[in-house]
Amino acid sequence: xxxxxxxxxxxxxxxxxxxxxxxxxxxxxxxxxxxxxxxxxxxxxxxxxxxxxxxxxxxxxxxxxxxxxxxxxxxxxxxxxxxxxxxxxxxxxxxxxxxxxxxxxxxxxxxxxxxxxxxxxxxxxxxxxxxxxxxxxxxxxxxxxxxxxxxxxxxxxxxxxxxxxxxxxxxxxxxxxxxxxxxxxxxxxxxxxxxxxxxxxxxxxxxxxxxxxxxxxxxxxxxxxxxxxxxxxxxxxxxxxxxxxxxxxxxxxxxxxxxxxxxxxxx
Numbered sequence: 732x733x734x735x736x737x738x739x740x741x742x743x744x745x746x747x748x749x750x751x752x753x754x755x756x757x758x759x760x761x762x763x764x765x766x767x768x769x770x771x772x773x774x775x776x777x778x779x780x781x782x783x784x785x786x787x788x789x790x791x792x793x794x795x796x797x798x799x800x801x802x803x804x805x806x807x808x809x810x811x812x813x814x815x816x817x818x819x820x821x822x823x824x825x826x827x828x829x830x831x832x833x834x835x836x837x838x839x840x841x842x843x844x845x846x847x848x849x850x851x852x853x854x855x856x857x858x859x860x861x862x863x864x865x866x867x868x869x870x871x872x873x874x875x876x877x878x879x880x881x882x883x884x885x886x887x888x889x890x891x892x893x894x895x896x897x898x899x900x901x902x903x904x905x906x907x908x909x910x911x912x913x914x915x916x917x918x919x920x921x922x923x924x925x926x927x928x929x930x931x932x933x934x935x936x937x938x939x940x941x942x943x944x945x946x947x948x949x950x951x952x953x954x955x956x957x958x959x960x961x962x963x964x965x966x967x968x969x970x971x972x973x974x975x976x977x978x979x980x981x982x983x984x985x986x987x988x989x990x991x992x993x994x995x996x997x998x
Contacts, residue, residue: 735824736863737831739856743803744817744867753804753811769806774799779851821863822855834858877909882918883974895919917979924966926950958989 755767774793776784794800803814824830831837834855839847855861874887874894887893893913901912914922927949934946941953952959962982969975 735827735830736821737824738819739822739862740820741798741816742818742820743814747805747812747814750804750811750813753806753813755806755809755811766806767809769802769804771795771800772802816865816867819865819867821865822858822861823863825861831855834861873906873909874913877907878913879909880915880918881912882914882922883972885915885918885974887915891915897923915974917974917976920962920979920982921966921969921974924963925971927952927963929960929964929967958985961985 753769771793774787774797776787779787805812805814822830822834825833836852836855838850838852840850841847874892878887878893879885880887880893885891885893893915895914895916895918896912897914897919898912901910904911928944928947928951929949930944930946930951933944933951936942936944936951938953941951941955943949944951962985965978965982965985969978
């Protein structure tokens with residue numbers, strides 16, 4: 732997938748967020764095995780060269796001075812916490828090129844014996860003229876004050892955020908106008924369902940088994956599952972621009988049952 736952006740630096744906020752997903756004791760999942768104490772993870776060698784990787788092989792290596800050695804998800808006395816990002820510094824590849832295409836992340840050199848050696852480079856991270864700085868608290872404030880759901884027009888609130896978009900190319904919009912093309916979680920699904928073909932026998936599709944349906948004029952996605960069509964029919968019963976929590980709960984239950992059947996089949 733083409734993406735000119737990559738994270739250069741990530742600065743977490745100085746106070747954690749409670750996150751029950753990392754609790755070591757979960758009444759809903761009694762068989763779940765999780766540590767009661769977790770502050771770090773073992774060193775990630777993705778940014779090491781071959782010599783360093785050979786040195787670290789088979790070792791429980793933990794260089795505390797490297798930020799990559801620390802996990803943002805902690806478990807303290809069985810209670811889960813998460814350190815969300817406060818400031819994220821992105822590196823944007825010049826000219827819209829894919830990340831690493833112009834500002835190289837690795838240097839490969841051929842050795843006298845014909846083998847190749849790779850070395851991870853850090854220089855691209857300090858290309859200040861390519862930086863895009865994302866300040867999460869300011870984004871949250873902007874979302875709360877200005878951003879409105881493109882489906883229902885509702886505001887973004889805690890636990891009901893307007894932060895879903897339908898593509899990588901959705902424009903960020905002007906900071907004083909709010910971000911366009913953003914949805915609540917359920918509104919995103921409803922909007923998608925209203926634009927999807929749910930015909931029992933779809934007409935001629937533009938691309939053989941997917942594309943625009945000649946009968947209803949809506950889009951049929953590639954390899955659409957029967958459960959997807961059933962869920963879209965439920966959501967299409969919701970009038971345009973509206974929300975219905977009860978119908979959305981039925982859709983979530985429908986998908987949960989489908990996942991259970993698939994897990995039972997795979998098992």
